[in-house]
Amino acid sequence: MGITHVRSVRARLGAVVVAVAALLGTQTAHALPVAPEPVAPVTGIPQPCPSEHPWPGDDVGVETITAQLTETFGLALAGRQWSSANIESIKILWQTLDALNCTDYLPTIQAKTKGRIGLNADRISGYAWGDWSLTRANHVTFDFAKFEAALAKGDEGRLVRLVVHELAHAWSTDRYSGSAQYWSDFQALRRAEGRFSDYARGSTSEIFADVVGYYVGRCALDNPYDSGEHTAYYEFARDVVFGGKEFGPEPGTTPECSVPAADATEPQPGNEDTSWVEALVSE
Numbered sequence: 001m002g003i004t005h006v007r008s009v010r011a012r013l014g015a016v017v018v019a020v021a022a023l024l025g026t027q028t029a030h031a032l033p034v035a036p037e038p039v040a041p042v043t044g045i046p047q048p049c050p051s052e053h054p055w056p057g058d059d060v061g062v063e064t065i066t067a068q069l070t071e072t073f074g075l076a077l078a079g080r081q082w083s084s085a086n087i088e089s090i091k092i093l094w095q096t097l098d099a100l101n102c103t104d105y106l107p108t109i110q111a112k113t114k115g116r117i118g119l120n121a122d123r124i125s126g127y128a129w130g131d132w133s134l135t136r137a138n139h140v141t142f143d144f145a146k147f148e149a150a151l152a153k154g155d156e157g158r159l160v161r162l163v164v165h166e167l168a169h170a171w172s173t174d175r176y177s178g179s180a181q182y183w184s185d186f187q188a189l190r191r192a193e194g195r196f197s198d199y200a201r202g203s204t205s206e207i208f209a210d211v212v213g214y215y216v217g218r219c220a221l222d223n224p225y226d227s228g229e230h231t232a233y234y235e236f237a238r239d240v241v242f243g244g245k246e247f248g249p250e251p252g253t254t255p256e257c258s259v260p261a262a263d264a265t266e267p268q269p270g271n272e273d274t275s276w277v278e279a280l281v282s283e
Contacts (some may be wrong), residue, residue, distance in 0.1 A: 004211030014019030016097045043092065044160035046248040046255040048099030055094050058087055060275070065090060069119075072122065073097050074110060078136060079122035086121070086144035088151055089159075093142065096163045100216070103242045107169045113138070115119025123268065132160050132169035140166045146267070153264035157219030157257060163269040168270045171241065172208055182240050187261055193232050197224050212237050213269075218248030219257035221264055 033216060042048040055074045056065050062084045066077055069090075069166075082090065100106060120139040124131060124146070135141040142163070150159050164237075175183035190204050197214065200206040214223050217239035224230055225248075234251045237245060248255045 004011065009226065010192070018274050020063045020137035036141055042095045042160075043097045043216050044157035044257075045096070045099045046186075046218050046257065047246060048095075049102030049245070052100045053094075054093055055098075057264070058091070062087065062090070065094070065118065069094060069097075074115075076118035077121070078118055078139060079120040079141070080143040081123075081142075086147070087148070089142070089144040089147040090121075092147070092151075092156055092159050093163055099247070103245045104206055105167070105171065109167060112172075112174050113170055124272075126271030127268050129267040131164045132166050132272040134270055134272065141270075142166075142172060145214075147263050147266050150260075150267055153261040154258055155221055155260035155264035155267075157223075157260070158218075158264070158267050161213040161217030161220040161223075162209075163213075164216040165209045165269050166262060168209040168212035168241075169205065171212070172205065175205075185240070189232060189236055193230070196230060196233055199269065210270065212241055216247045218255045221260050221266070223254075225251045226254045 042051075058066055062082060065087075066082050069075070070077055084240065097106065116138050118135040118136075118139045118143040121144050122135060122141060124135050124143040125143060128134075128143070129146040130140065130142045132140050146227045147159055150156065172180075172183065174180050186208055187204060190207055196200070196207045197210045200210040210224075211233045214220055214225055217223070218225065224232055228251045238246060
């Protein structure tokens, strides 16, 4: 092979390399945009707010986690169950609070309670898994030892409903103030719509708390919204309590959720202490 032919082959190869490089450059310049990462799923909530405060991790130590929980969400902690043995229950609580961060749910509670609300993790006597201001005044109390029954059955969704339900009682502490139009509207709604859930029965305050709790915890087993019969209650929670933010599909559509064991025991809220509401209003 002559020198002239070798040079010709090299020239042609060089031209091919340049052409391929140019083509790749063109493709890179006009590449389609990369889709953003989806919102990280939160157990029990199909459409949470984008996470601003991810769970610190199971291995960072419960003392660090509880200190960060207070600093992040502005809720003082009390009780004897903030321990590593209850880390999964604490995680459910943390992620539920974080899943609400794009709404004014927690800031509204802080404003209505004048900043005097805390979280108490301790034993609750009787049937209740959680309560508002009964076991400890001005605190939402959760019995993490009872949470284990739901965790064992994969029913985290109803724990989310329980957390939001008890916080809903704190959200509505101003309902007797005389200027709470939302409460007059809800009472009228309740008279028109009637029963919502098996737990709430005929109590307006418990119906309100369950309307709100199940609205966020759409993965709760036997969620009343899945039937499609409670659109008016759904719209009230969406428009009045959460400013339009939806945490799952419209009523009548069962969201994509992990399926808990059919024999899972439903976490039971406790009745609230209304003397706290009356004392707050009288100030």
